[in-house]
């Protein structure tokens with residue numbers, strides 16, 4: 001089913017390289033993710049072997065320099081790939097997206113030594129990455145985090161808890177945000193690249209999620225975990241900037257994943273509507289069903305355009321605040337659109353849509369999370385509005 005893939009002839013003039021990376025991701029997703037995603041969702045099982053396979057295919061560090069094991073391609077090429085993964089399996093797309101996000105923190109703030117040491121195994125997919133910002137008392141208000149990083153002779157002792165950390169079950173490298181002094185507020189927040197086998201660090205309770213159940217999300221517990229100064233990213237107090245700048249890019253990736261999910265939901269709904277007959281004709285020819293499908297086509301196209309715009313701005317080196325506003329707009333719109341299109345797909349299927357024997361109910365459950373993670377859509381609206389006001393006052 002290719003009804004809503006970008007039209008041919010291609011008005012966006014994708015390069016041969018961009019088409020190749022998209023086709024690699026699409027081929028892998030359709031061959032190796034689609035056949036097993038329903039069972040992995042049912043079992044609530046993250047399949048590390050599938051992630052390893054993405055590493056072998058060169059999909060785990062597309063937008064990063066070859067010098068550190070990446071594919072040396074644009075962020076635009078990366079979003080082409082993640083749309084394809086998500087169209088097959090949103091849980092695996094979120095896992096991969098967070099892995100790419102965690103590498104970005106190292107690219108943004110790491111020293112040459114840290115980049116050379118930490119990035120190649122992550123780029124190859126042999127080290128899975130996680131990004132640990134959220135805490136029980138600090139979600140939308142990330143600057144209120146309370147995980148402590150107390151100075152020691154040779155580094156820091158981390159004490160506190162993180163929650164909802166994607167990839168926690170399998171990750172080898174965790175980017176952890178902690179405070180060296182709560183009184184300093186956001187200026188005390190500091191980033192660390194923490195290894196899984198660090199003494200005093202354990203993975204706690206796993207979340208029992210509504211959707212993306214084939215990805216792992218868990219609590220992290222730090223009980224005086226000793227982290228060397230060599231694994232601090234950037235300076236003390238630079239952590240929140242690193243987190244927010246990384247998330248501004250990560251949201252473009254989530255927006256593209258939502259575009260893929262919405263596209264898959266639409267493709268299923270359209271196929272079903274074309275063959276399901278009621279009142280003597282296919283339901284696709286009933287005007288109210290046709291209107292649902294038409295709205296979904298426009299939602300998918302608009303999501304993709306906002307996402308591609310944000311990716312192109314990033315590749316063009318636009319100012320960080322402009323990229324942040326564009327990525328928030330893309331993430332907010334695309335995740336709301338994915339939720340609506342997936343919910344409508346269930347409606348088009350009627351009773352069959354409510355059955356776990358059909359994939360559309362999974363799309364609906366999977367879509368919901370994207371309105372929440374990497375900043376809720378209320379927070380995205382705050383970012384967009386703040387950017388607007390700043391522009392007006394300039």
Ligand SMILES: Cc1cc2nc3c(=O)[nH]c(=O)nc-3n(C[C@H](O)[C@H](O)[C@H](O)COP(=O)(O)OP(=O)(O)OC[C@H]3O[C@@H](n4cnc5c(N)ncnc54)[C@H](O)[C@@H]3O)c2cc1C
Pocket residue numbers: 098131132133134138139140141163164165166167209212217369372373374375376377378379
């Ligand atoms: C599937 C999943 C994966 C996740 N993965 C990660 C991960 O890998 N790493 C990580 O660090 N975190 C992760 N998270 C956590 C996620 O980032 C937080 O859940 C999110 O930031 C919201 O925080 P919260 O849950 O504490 O909600 P709260 O901040 O308590 O918000 C509750 C509600 O209040 C609204 N709200 C809060 N403040 C405002 C405001 N100022 N204006 C308007 N509305 C407001 C919110 O929009 C929301 O609707 C994940 C979450 C999920 C569900």
